[in-house]
Amino acid sequence: MNGALFPRGRAVVGDGAVHVPGWLDPGRQRELVEACREWARGPVPMRHTALPGGGVMSVRTVCLGWHWQPYRYTRDAGDVNGARVTPFPVWLAELGRAAVDEAYGEGAGARYAPDTALVNFYEGAARMGMHQDKDEKSRAPVVSLSIGDTCVFRFGNTRTRTRPYTDVELASGDLFVFGGPSRLAFHAVPKVYPGTADPACGMRAGRLNITLRETGLAGG
Numbered sequence: 250m251n252g253a254l255f256p257r258g259r260a261v262v263g264d265g266a267v268h269v270p271g272w273l274d275p276g277r278q279r280e281l282v283e284a285c286r287e288w289a290r291g292p293v294p295m296r297h298t299a300l301p302g303g304g305v306m307s308v309r310t311v312c313l314g315w316h317w318q319p320y321r322y323t324r325d326a327g328d329v330n331g332a333r334v335t336p337f338p339v340w341l342a343e344l345g346r347a348a349v350d351e352a353y354g355e356g357a358g359a360r361y362a363p364d365t366a367l368v369n370f371y372e373g374a375a376r377m378g379m380h381q382d383k384d385e386k387s388r389a390p391v392v393s394l395s396i397g398d399t400c401v402f403r404f405g406n407t408r409t410r411t412r413p414y415t416d417v418e419l420a421s422g423d424l425f426v427f428g429g430p431s432r433l434a435f436h437a438v439p440k441v442y443p444g445t446a447d448p449a450c451g452m453r454a455g456r457l458n459i460t461l462r463e464t465g466l467a468g469g
């Protein structure tokens with residue numbers, strides 16, 4: 250229950266969108282934080298993604314398996330240092346399958362084969378505006394894992410970047426899966442609450458979010 254005064258329950262936020270609070274225990278969170286620290290070192294360093302309009306994203310991101318840059322996936326990080334991205338670990342795909350099982354029921358994750366992860370680090374005033382995850386050819390679910398500070402995760406609809414949407418608090422250890430009719434729903438992180446992370450998660454400050462996806466792209 251994470252010591253919360255009001256234990257947060259599992260919630261279906263939309264058709265195919267499931268929030269499972271506290272899915273990762275503190276030991277698993279610390280392992281993921283350690284892995285993220287390693288991935289952030291390179292060969293492609295964690296960076297503020299440059300946007301086509303000239304701005305940069307406020308979060309810092311490092312990718313596994315395939316490198317995402319607006320708005321495509323490549324093996325090499327042409328917009329950073331040209332290096333090939335860190336391979337997608339087998340154990341992370343297994344965690345993804347367990348997450349899909351947890352969200353949709355035993356066996357649902359059997360064929361889930363994520364081949365890319367975006368690791369986002371939010372510190373200070375970093376946030377993320379309303380967008381769809383639509384650069385993947387596959388429409389397999391997105392698995393989202395959160396560690397560190399609690400945030401507001403805004404989960405909207407597939408038609409507009411405006412209402413109706415639901416604001417959900419994602420805390421350290423929470424799982425959120427969106428697939429099926431919700432796969433292309435607009436979503437955002439309008440706010441992170443600084444200093445809300447339980448130190449047992451392995452982070453002193455900031456928020457980590459790892460999304461697992463299937464690119465639907467072949468080979469390498």
Ligand SMILES: O=C(O)CCC(=O)C(=O)O
Pocket residue numbers: 367369377382393395402419436437438458460
């Ligand atoms: O940080 C989050 O919870 C969401 C991240 C996200 O939407 C993305 O990386 O596309």
Ligand SMILES: [Fe+2]
Pocket residue numbers: 380381382436
């Ligand atoms: Fe997203």
